[in-house]
Amino acid sequence: MKTASISMIRLARPKLVLGVLLISLFFVIFSASALGQEPQLIPQPRELDSKPQRFPIRTSLEIHLLAPAADGDLYAAFSLQHELKLTTGQEFPILSSPQAPERGPVVLLGRLDQPAVRSLLRSVKLNASGIGDEGYVLDVEPDRVLVAGKDGPGLFYGVQTLRQLIVSTSQSRAEILGVRIRDWPAMRFRGVLIDLSRGPVPTYETLRNAIDTVAEFKMNQVYFHMQDSFRSLRQPLIGLLSDTVSQNEWRKLTAYASKQYVDIIAEQESCGHLHKILRFEEYSGIGERDRGHVLAPAEDERSRFTENLFAEMMPFFPSQFFHIGCDETGELGRGRSSGRVQKEGSGRVYIENLKRVYNLARAHGKRVLFWGDIALTHPELLKELPKDLIVATWEYSPQDDYSKWIKPFQEAGLQIIVCPSVGNVKLMVPDVVNSGLNIQRFVRDGQKAGAMGMMNTSWNDDGETLLGMNWYGFVLGAACSWQQGECNVQDFNDRFDWAFFRNTDHRFTEVILGLADTNRLIRTAGSGSEDVPKFGGTANSLFWLNPFESAGAGEVKRVLPVTPQVRVAAEKALTTIKQSRGRAARHAEILKYWEFAALRIDALAYRYQAVAEISSIYHASYTKPPDQPTRRVFSGIEGTDGYLQDMLEYSVVLRDQYRKLWLSENRADWLPNTLALWDRRVDFWVDQIDKFRRLRSDFNKGIPLPPPDSLGLVEVSPEDGD
Numbered sequence: 001m002k003t004a005s006i007s008m009i010r011l012a013r014p015k016l017v018l019g020v021l022l023i024s025l026f027f028v029i030f031s032a033s034a035l036g037q038e039p040q041l042i043p044q045p046r047e048l049d050s051k052p053q054r055f056p057i058r059t060s061l062e063i064h065l066l067a068p069a070a071d072g073d074l075y076a077a078f079s080l081q082h083e084l085k086l087t088t089g090q091e092f093p094i095l096s097s098p099q100a101p102e103r104g105p106v107v108l109l110g111r112l113d114q115p116a117v118r119s120l121l122r123s124v125k126l127n128a129s130g131i132g133d134e135g136y137v138l139d140v141e142p143d144r145v146l147v148a149g150k151d152g153p154g155l156f157y158g159v160q161t162l163r164q165l166i167v168s169t170s171q172s173r174a175e176i177l178g179v180r181i182r183d184w185p186a187m188r189f190r191g192v193l194i195d196l197s198r199g200p201v202p203t204y205e206t207l208r209n210a211i212d213t214v215a216e217f218k219m220n221q222v223y224f225h226m227q228d229s230f231r232s233l234r235q236p237l238i239g240l241l242s243d244t245v246s247q248n249e250w251r252k253l254t255a256y257a258s259k260q261y262v263d264i265i266a267e268q269e270s271c272g273h274l275h276k277i278l279r280f281e282e283y284s285g286i287g288e289r290d291r292g293h294v295l296a297p298a299e300d301e302r303s304r305f306t307e308n309l310f311a312e313m314m315p316f317f318p319s320q321f322f323h324i325g326c327d328e329t330g331e332l333g334r335g336r337s338s339g340r341v342q343k344e345g346s347g348r349v350y351i352e353n354l355k356r357v358y359n360l361a362r363a364h365g366k367r368v369l370f371w372g373d374i375a376l377t378h379p380e381l382l383k384e385l386p387k388d389l390i391v392a393t394w395e396y397s398p399q400d401d402y403s404k405w406i407k408p409f410q411e412a413g414l415q416i417i418v419c420p421s422v423g424n425v426k427l428m429v430p431d432v433v434n435s436g437l438n439i440q441r442f443v444r445d446g447q448k449a450g451a452m453g454m455m456n457t458s459w460n461d462d463g464e465t466l467l468g469m470n471w472y473g474f475v476l477g478a479a480c481s482w483q484q485g486e487c488n489v490q491d492f493n494d495r496f497d498w499a500f501f502r503n504t505d506h507r508f509t510e511v512i513l514g515l516a517d518t519n520r521l522i523r524t525a526g527s528g529s530e531d532v533p534k535f536g537g538t539a540n541s542l543f544w545l546n547p548f549e550s551a552g553a554g555e556v557k558r559v560l561p562v563t564p565q566v567r568v569a570a571e572k573a574l575t576t577i578k579q580s581r582g583r584a585a586r587h588a589e590i591l592k593y594w595e596f597a598a599l600r601i602d603a604l605a606y607r608y609q610a611v612a613e614i615s616s617i618y619h620a621s622y623t624k625p626p627d628q629p630t631r632r633v634f635s636g637i638e639g640t641d642g643y644l645q646d647m648l649e650y651s652v653v654l655r656d657q658y659r660k661l662w663l664s665e666n667r668a669d670w671l672p673n674t675l676a677l678w679d680r681r682v683d684f685w686v687d688q689i690d691k692f693r694r695l696r697s698d699f700n701k702g703i704p705l706p707p708p709d710s711l712g713l714v715e716v717s718p719e720d721g722d
Contacts, residue, residue, distance in 0.1 A: 039177050041164050042475060042492065042499035043218055043482035045138075051178030053142045057084065057166070058105050063094045066110035066117065072152040075259045076159040077109055083163040086585070087174045104143030107162075109155060112137070117148045126180065134220075135184025138162060140176055153261040154184070157218045164499050187446070189417065189453025190481040191221025192474050193267065196229035197276065199463025199670055201243035206467065206665045207253055213471065213587070215260035217478035217499075222257065223265045223323060223455055228276040230268065234312055237280045243667040250316040266313060267323035267369075270306050270357045271295055272331070289335035296336040297353030307360050314364045322361045323392065326354055327371030347378030351385065358389055369417065372409060382412035392455055394419035397532045398437035402445040410449050418446035419455045422473025426462045428538040428604070429597050431519040432472050432512060436489045439477050444486040454481040463674055464540050467665055468593035472512050475500060502585035511573045511594055518566050518601050526558040543604055544677055546684070547611040548712030556608045557714060563605040570602035589664075596657045603650035610643035615713040622705050634699075638692035648685040655682060 038050060061084075065077050077094045085091045100108050100116045110117040112128050121128055121137070128137050128148070136149040136158030147162055149155030158181075165177045192214060194202070202210070214222055224245075231244040245253075254264045272294045278287040286305050288294040295306070314322075332350060333341030341349050354370060361368045372393040375382060391409045393416050395402060402418070409416050420442040423435025443454050456477030458470045475496070480487035493513065497503040523537030545552035559566075577595045584591060614637050621634075638644050655678035662671050691711075699705055708715070 039165055039179060040495040040498035041161060042495050043479040044491070044495075045161065045181045045183035046484060047182040049180045051140060051180060053140065053178045055105070055140050055142060055145050055176040055178070057088060057174045057176065059090060061092045061105045061107065062101070063092055063107045063109065064101055065094060065096045066100070066108065066114050067096045067098045069096060070152055072259060072261065073109065073111075073155055076156040079156070080107065080109075080159050080162060083166060084174075087166050087168055089172055106143070107145040107147070109159065110146075110148050111155060112148050112150050114148075117146070120146055121148070126182075128182070131182060132184035133188070135182070136161075138179065138181040138183070140165070140178045140180070145176055150184070153220065156215070156261055158183070160216055160218060163216075185218065185482045186484040187443075187451065187453045187481045189221055189455075190219045190478060191223055191263075191265075191453065191455045192219060192477065193223040193225055193419075193455050193457040194467065195225045195458060195460040196245065197225055197227035197242070197269075197273070198460040199674060200460055200466060200662065200666045201229065201245065201670065202467055202665055203667055204245075204249045204253070207245075207249075208256055210467065211253070211257045211260065211262050211264075214474070214478075215257075215262050217475050218482050219474075219478045220261055221263045221265055221321075221453070221455070223267045225267045225269075225459075227269050227273050230266070230309075230313055230316075232309065232312055234308065237282055238277055238309075240280075242276060243670045247316055254316070254318055263319045263321065264317065265319045265321045265323060265369075266317045267325060268309070268313060269325035270310075270360075271297075271324070271326035271353065272329040273325060273327070287335070288331045288333075288337060292331050292335065294329050294331040297332070297340075297349055297356070298336070303356065303360070306357060310360055310364060314366075320365075320367050321369060321390075322364070322366035323369040324354075324357050324361055325371060326357060327373050327394075329374055347381050350374055351378065351381045355385065358386060362386075371419075372405070372416075376405065376408060379408045379412075382408060382414065385412065385414060387413050389414060390452065391416045392419050393417070394421075394457065395442065396421035396423070396425070396435070396438060396457075397535055398434045399441060402442045405442075406445055406449045406451070416446070416449065416451045417453045417455050418442045418451050419457055420477065421457045421459070422470045422477070423535070424465050424470055424473070425459045425532075425536075426540050427465070427519065427536050428540055428543065428600050429515045429518060430469055430473060431536045431538075432476075432516040433520065434535050435473055436476055439473065439480055440487055440489055443477070443480040447485065456481075462540055463670075464677075466593060466661055468590045468661070469597065471500070471587070471590055472496065500587055501583070503580075503583045507576050507580055508584065508591065511576050511591075511598075514569045515573050515594060515598055515601065518569050521562045521566050521569075522559055525562045527555060538601060538604075543600065544681065546712075547607060548688075550712075553611075553712055553714040556611050557716060559605075560608050560612055560716060563608050566605040567602055567609075570598045570605065573598035574602065592657075592664075593661060596654070596661055599650070599657070600654055603647070603654060606650065607647055610647060611713075612716040614643050615708065615716055618705075618711070618713050619708050619715055622708055634692060634696035638689045638696070642689075644685055644689045644692065648682065648689065651678070651681045651685055654678070 063077055063081060065073055081092060081094055100120060124139055126137055126139055131150045133150060134153040134157060136147060136154040138158050138161055139146045147155065147158040149158055161181065165179060166174055167177060168174045211222060228239045228242050229244050231246050232238040257264050274295060275293040277283055279291050284290040286295055286301055288296045329350060333346050337349055358368050367388065367390060369390040369392050372391040391414050393405045393409060395405045406416060420439040421435055423431040439456065446454060454477060456474055476492055479492050493509050496509045497506050501508050519537035527537060527542065542555060545555060547553060547556055574595060577591050581588060581591055617636060636642050658678060659675060695705060
């Protein structure tokens with residue numbers, strides 16, 4: 001039998017996102033008993049039978065790719081080769097042949113319609129009938145592993161499952177758990193949305209890495225939310241003040257993603273959310289209001305602007321899909337279209353404009369998506385929409401039933417994609433508990449309604465949030481959209497440490513859930529999300545409040561009672577990450593984001609405690625007789641070991657960590673906009689130290705202390721901090 005070695009073919013090897021690329025001497029030693037008999041797979045396969053026989057990985061192992069093989073099949077083989085090297089330190093050869101080798105050890109990769117695969121399936125009595133599109137079978141025997149896909153994506157996804165079945169038995173030895181799997185997805189399209197338009201814009205390398213991880217967990221779409229993020233050569237004012245992705249980068253990204261069956265889709269806002277373009281005088285005439293947020297609906301130059309932008313973008317986004325946005329058009333009817341809206345109604349004007357923009361994108365042969373929120377408020381007009389227009393229906397709060405966001409579109413005969421959220425909007429820590437319910441139930445109801453797929457969204461509304469915090473939610477969405485029926489979040493949590501980090505216990509999942517619970521603690525104390533009721537709590541805005549002014553002082557009083565619990569959770573997370581970082585054999589880099597979040601939450605809670613102590617100390621000093629000493633009292637406030645110095649130290653360290661995290665994933669130009677907040681926070685604590693030192697100096701000169709309320713020092717009762 002002829003075999004051709006292709007292990008040395010010069011193709012780009014898959015760079016597995018956030019993975020640990022070198023084998024460490026401290027690599028966790030894993031035994032079969034660590035996971036028990038049940039493989040810890042995400043997503044869970046549709047049909048899985050565990051087998052007692054395992055496949056020991058020997059030095060003579062070969063990876064055989066049945067010929068003929070497509071480029072995507074070869075990429076799947078490289079993905080497996082790389083995983084094996086990470087685990088064992090050895091690079092196993094990839095061979096190509098039309099027939100299966102007679103002897104093992106071998107991992108055989110092929111397609112269900114190949115004669116050699118059909119013969120093997122008959123020999124092991126594995127029935128491949130009924131396997132859906134993008135599906136695969138996987139069978140493990142002591143001397144042979146078979147992965148066979150119904151199509152190219154199916155083979156690739158089968159290999160991703162196989163990667164999670166490889167377990168280390170010693171520093172350089174490993175085995176593959178014994179299983180027999182038949183698997184295919186419940187939803188055709190499974191994607192994430194990454195916001196490129198509110199500050200952070202990932203580097204090309206970060207975007208490639210994100211594509212790797214999306215593909216690793218069997219997702220097949222990445223949407224990019226863009227307002228002025230596409231670097232237009234014809235309209236150079238677009239993106240002038242923002243970081244942007246170049247046209248050449250888009251070309252390379254779409255080609256790179258296609259190797260892993262990931263579709264890159266532009267979500268280009270075409271109705272609203274366009275202030276970053278409309279702020280320029282060049283475009284003042286096409287907005288509903290000058291320098292506003294919404295394009296005026298009309299058939300003149302406003303239409304030509306959209307038409308020209310689409311014409312420039314389309315060559316760089318070869319996907320069959322194009323998302324035109326058209327959400328949150330609150331300005332509609334308040335400016336240039338006011339007369340028309342008064343005459344025809346806002347719903348009619350919106351729907352007609354939506355159809356106009358749809359036609360502009362459809363002219364390029366695209367299947368067009370739009371956000372469903374505005375159309376949902378005019379259900380009587382939904383049946384007028386083209387039946388091939390796809391609704392991206394979104395709701396980000398946890399609900400028992402999502403029929404409200406699905407049924408009207410379904411009754412109008414429109415196709416839908418359900419759009420939950422990873423729960424990161426404006427938060428220091430994503431509220432993964434509530435967003436988990438949102439993802440679980442929205443996808444469940446979408447499946448029941450026959451939705452085309454899921455788009456799991458992440459947003460950077462305040463320009464601060466970082467992409468690395470979102471992977472727990474993204475992967476949960478991958479599981480729920482692949483698995484049939486309602487996914488079990490607790491079961492997902494039990495599997496996440498192994499599937500994502502290759503860690504053999506649950507410590508990193510506990511870090512994520514423990515930190516996420518600080519949202520509940522702060523929310524139940526009376527502080528919550530600015531946008532979604534009963535959601536969040538760790539709002540970024542809390543961190544920037546002046547605790548000596550009214551709003552900040554009110555937060556001190558509200559949140560102080562729960563600060564001990566918040567700090568315990570944060571410091572437990574910090575301790576776990578610092579002591580256990582080496583246990584993460586894959587994707588270890590995201591732990592630094594959670595480490596930063598833990599320190600920031602600890603700093604916030606400590607600030608409330610410190611301000612309460614400062615207030616208590618100062619109130620006591622203010623009421624003392626003038627002849628009593630205050631030097632020690634003031635040193636506890638502004639001294640080197642004082643509360644204000646503590647807050648300065650927290651701020652300096654956090655600022656440096658944030659800057660490094662930003663630069664590790666994002667382009668640099670927009671960073672000063674956010675870093676200015678951190679600089680101001682550092683300066684704030686320096687100013688407070690100087691202020692209290694002057695007060696001490698004045699007091700020592702016989703100048704009376706000013707009243708506490710003039711300094712913003714609220715009096716806190718003793719039980720507030722218990």
